Amino acid sequence: MKLAYYPGCVAQSSGKELDLATRYVCRALSVELAEFPNFSCCGSGFVDEANEVLNIALNARNLAIAERAGLNVLTICSTCQGMLSLANLRLKDPAVRSRVDGALRPLGIEYRGSVVVKHLLQVLTQDVGLDAVRAKVRRPLAGLKVGAFYGCHLLRPADELAWEDGEEPHAFEDLLQAVGASPVYYRGRVMCCGFPIQFVKAETASRVAGRQILDAKAHGADAMATPCPLCHISLDAYQNQAAKAVEAPLDMPVFHLPQVVALAFGATPQELGLSRHLVPTDSALAKIGASAVA
């Protein structure tokens, strides 16, 4: 299987460990990643607040790059997934279409609308399949209770994205089970991480994040895992602020989705950049018999 790899901005910068783990997992499962150094940022839900048509056009350009190569797109970020998928949908509106085409045509870019955008979670659970994932597990994450945290833009608006049950999704939990972990079901798993308003009102953002971490903790999670590097920033890099906002001590390790899978495939913490996390993952690693991060 070959896909146009759209890593997104964060995984190429502060969230580099997500890119490392993605490559590890895709290599193990023979998912070939075609790279395109001309992909731009997806707009991240901010550019469309300032100029929606501009944002759609940027993503039409991204999608056209994959279309020219005859490939579907692989994302590793819930927000990239949402923005690229919504661009695909909004382009069906003739008024939007004509403005976007008007901007792209002079550049010799045409997007016909044939590209399917898939998040790694969808590729692993639906295309690669859980049997193939199971077959690669060398170190089952037995005894590790993991709270999946989906990230809004992977699920909603559900009627428009609709690859999963938006209200009661289970793909992530199915994947966790396939690698031997025990999924934890909690309300917060489909809630918001607070990230979009981290810069608007940090205390409110941190309270939103803190509630979800507390919820996972109350349901017995040893760790959380997220398919979105923006959620990861909120839940991991700002967890100390979240703890202050909800006035409770928090020490929840938060993994990127492919890190969890790669650990089960036998990757070392070093290969997955776990030392780059703000909250140490040692307690979770100890449960699965992996050596702690140096």
Added chain:
Amino acid sequence: MSAATVPAAFEVYRFDPAHDKTPRYQRYTLDLSPHTVVLTALLRIRAEVDPSLTLRYSCRSAICGSCAMQINSKSRLACEAHVGPEMARHGRIVVEPMRNQPVLRDLVVDQTPFWQQYDRIEPHLKLDPARPMPEGKVTAMTPEEVNRFRETPRCIACAACYSACPAVEADAGFPGPMALAKLYRFVVDPRDQAHQDRLLRIQPNGLWLCLRCHLCTEACPKDVRPSERIRDLKEMAIAAEGATELGSRHAVGFKENIVDRGLLNEMRLVRQTYGTVGMLGQVGQGLKIVRKKPEIARKPARIADLEEVEKIYEALDRSPPKEEG
């Protein structure tokens, strides 16, 4: 039990502040047709098992918006939720009052905060007496103009969105999805003459606290799609008022940031949003993050064919918008 029924296991939130220190969940099991709606089941419980069960309802037909509550943790109308699918999905039916509003008793909440936020947006047409409508033109709207807010009048003010909203939950100052969707309706109404003022006043501690999580759009039984109208309002606020708030500075800053190299320059965005001085407040946390993730302080790579992105900006962002239609 006849073949056409399922055993429906209810766990209903019970709380009477006059007598109870803490809420409790009461179990009731009824044999019901899977097509029975939860409201009908609750009324049967009240009529046949426990007359003290307190709930709010009226029309039973998803018109009045009175019976919103949490059913298996989702905010929805009890008169629309069917017993069969809930049992199939969850194996039980947990019924709780709406969130984000204080409980008065059992399933009834005090909706004062919800209505106060609605009042805040002044939900009525504001006409300028100096600019009366032309004779015979009291409803001077074209079908296209009416179509711009075709979704919001469907709102039945059930407050399911308010109950589902994590921004309301974390910040009582946030107006909530319904109030903002209603605000949109007046902002795009060509008869209203206070658009500018409305957009200006809703921004501090308002519009920009939306998390765009779309939980309101999921909860809404009438497909009003508040999160999408809030996005529209943000774009209109920036067009009308410029980047005057942290939220709009962030959105505009982000837009200007990524055209520079094609990818996000994370550190530069912090400066764009807060300004050089305001950025100082972020230094403590910033250093903690930079120590683990040094790339955050570096410029991203410049993408190939960046000039294509620049030209798209020139076409759709730098030149004045062309007349619609």
